Amino acid sequence: MTTTRTLADATTMRVGGEVADWIEATTRDEVVAAYEAALADDFEPHLVLGGGSNTVASSEPFEGTVIRVATTGIRALPHAERPHRPAGEEPPADDSVVLRVEAGESWDALVERTVAEGLAGLEALSGIPGSVGAAPIQNIGAYGQELASSLLGVELLTMGDDRALEVRHVPGAALQLGYRDSALKRGTLTGVVLSVDLRLRRSADGRGQPVAYQQLASALGVELGTRVPLADVRETVLALRRSKGMVLSDDPDSVSAGSFFTNPIVSARFASSLPADAPRWSVAPQPVAAVLPLDAAPEVPSLARPVPQVKLSAAWLIEHSGIERGFSLPGSRAAISSKHTLALTNRGGATGEEIAELARFVQARVENQFGVHLVPEPVLVGLTL
Ligand SMILES: Cc1cc2nc3c(=O)[nH]c(=O)nc-3n(C[C@H](O)[C@H](O)[C@H](O)COP(=O)(O)OP(=O)(O)OC[C@H]3O[C@@H](n4cnc5c(N)ncnc54)[C@H](O)[C@@H]3O)c2cc1C
Numbered sequence: 001m002t003t004t005r006t007l008a009d010a011t012t013m014r015v016g017g018e019v020a021d022w023i024e025a026t027t028r029d030e031v032v033a034a035y036e037a038a039l040a041d042d043f044e045p046h047l048v049l050g051g052g053s054n055t056v057a058s059s060e061p062f063e064g065t066v067i068r069v070a071t072t073g074i075r076a077l078p079h080a081e082r083p084h085r086p087a088g089e090e091p092p093a094d095d096s097v098v099l100r101v102e103a104g105e106s107w108d109a110l111v112e113r114t115v116a117e118g119l120a121g122l123e124a125l126s127g128i129p130g131s132v133g134a135a136p137i138q139n140i141g142a143y144g145q146e147l148a149s150s151l152l153g154v155e156l157l158t159m160g161d162d163r164a165l166e167v168r169h170v171p172g173a174a175l176q177l178g179y180r181d182s183a184l185k186r187g188t189l190t191g192v193v194l195s196v197d198l199r200l201r202r203s204a205d206g207r208g209q210p211v212a213y214q215q216l217a218s219a220l221g222v223e224l225g226t227r228v229p230l231a232d233v234r235e236t237v238l239a240l241r242r243s244k245g246m247v248l249s250d251d252p253d254s255v256s257a258g259s260f261f262t263n264p265i266v267s268a269r270f271a272s273s274l275p276a277d278a279p280r281w282s283v284a285p286q287p288v289a290a291v292l293p294l295d296a297a298p299e300v301p302s303l304a305r306p307v308p309q310v311k312l313s314a315a316w317l318i319e320h321s322g323i324e325r326g327f328s329l330p331g332s333r334a335a336i337s338s339k340h341t342l343a344l345t346n347r348g349g350a351t352g353e354e355i356a357e358l359a360r361f362v363q364a365r366v367e368n369q370f371g372v373h374l375v376p377e378p379v380l381v382g383l384t385l
Contacts, residue, residue: 103133
């Protein structure tokens with residue numbers, strides 16, 4: 001007897017329709033075979049899935065193949081086997097450890113293990129749900145840490161120039177990781193992440209990286225920049241996350257995809273038009289292209305001119321556009337989390353379409369009030385905002 005699988009069963013938002021063809025790939029060979037078969041069929045869509053914690057799908061049937069990557073294995077790479085070393089780089093200091101982690105491993109179980117083993121670099125990323133293979137897709141980040149600072153590279157199953165599948169070692173720089181973004185998320189690079197290489201530091205004193213997030217520093221009772229025992233960072237991050245419904249649990253507020261919108265990045269000039277109490281943080285200036293006359297000398301230096309930019313708080317913008325915690329549209333089973341405005345939640349039996357409807361409402365309110373367009377963070381399947 002074949003059982004029907006739904007995307008609702010496999011995603012943390014618990015929305016999504018029946019899947020025509022479901023493949024649970026527990027070995028690399030199974031991933032390769034499933035991906036090869038999926039690419040061979042030009043007419044049916046396919047979806048690579050890990051823990052389903054950043055995927056929000058339509059409740060209509062998915063008429064294609066879902067490949068759930070469930071491969072396991074964690075291995076420390078000896079120096080001789082470490083790829084992705086930039087040319088000319090000195091041999092790594094003795095306190096560095098490179099772990100190759102198979103894509104289907106649980107991200108948080110990995111963090112727990114590294115903290116227990118005294119390895120620094122991932123401790124503030126405690127409690128993020130999902131798989132290791134999905135972590136580079138949006139360069140996961142929280143509480144002052146980002147995957148980018150530990151990621152050496154990935155093994156990617158991808159189509160080669162001869163249109164045959166090959167496994168390529170892709171260095172971190174080639175993934176173009178940015179704030180909740182990567183070449184894989186944008187689709188300029190495609191394939192299945194088979195494994196992730198992480199460079200961590202063996203901490204001689206059991207302390208983590210300097211604390212880089214004010215809320216975490218305050219909860220730990222230390223100044224920003226202090227190095228704190230790894231286990232304390234993990235416990236404090238988990239407690240903070242629980243208070244916001246941001247760890248998977250029986251808390252109804254955790255039936256979500258985490259933050260539904262990214263924090264918008266706008267020019268400092270635009271930000272100055274917002275109310276003075278709107279939180280903002282400086283980010284590295286982005287170069288913008290300038291239009292030059294055709295006869296301009298090629299060495300004209302003003303081609304790219306950095307524009308000062310700031311990151312705004314999406315949660316603040318939502319709250320100040322008049323949307324309160326717990327808000328829902330009349331008759332809808334989708335609601336804003338009762339703990340913070342950035343998470344959209346399924347209060348029981350909601351459809352993907354109800355989630356999308358609420359998301360559009362939030363976008364419209366913020367756009368009308370502040371002229372800022374909020375961009376969704378999760379991957380939408382069969383839904384548009
Ligand atoms: C309660 C909660 C809290 C969260 N908090 C945070 C947070 O603090 N910071 C943060 O950054 N994110 C957060 N998230 C979002 C989410 O946990 C991360 O984005 C996570 O990395 C998604 O992993 P996943 O395996 O569940 O991805 P999925 O939802 O399964 O997939 C997400 C995307 O990655 C692709 N993908 C998955 N696996 C692979 C693979 N092996 N190869 C290629 N593509 C793949 C999928 O096709 C899809 O496009 C949170 C989510 C929830 C529900």
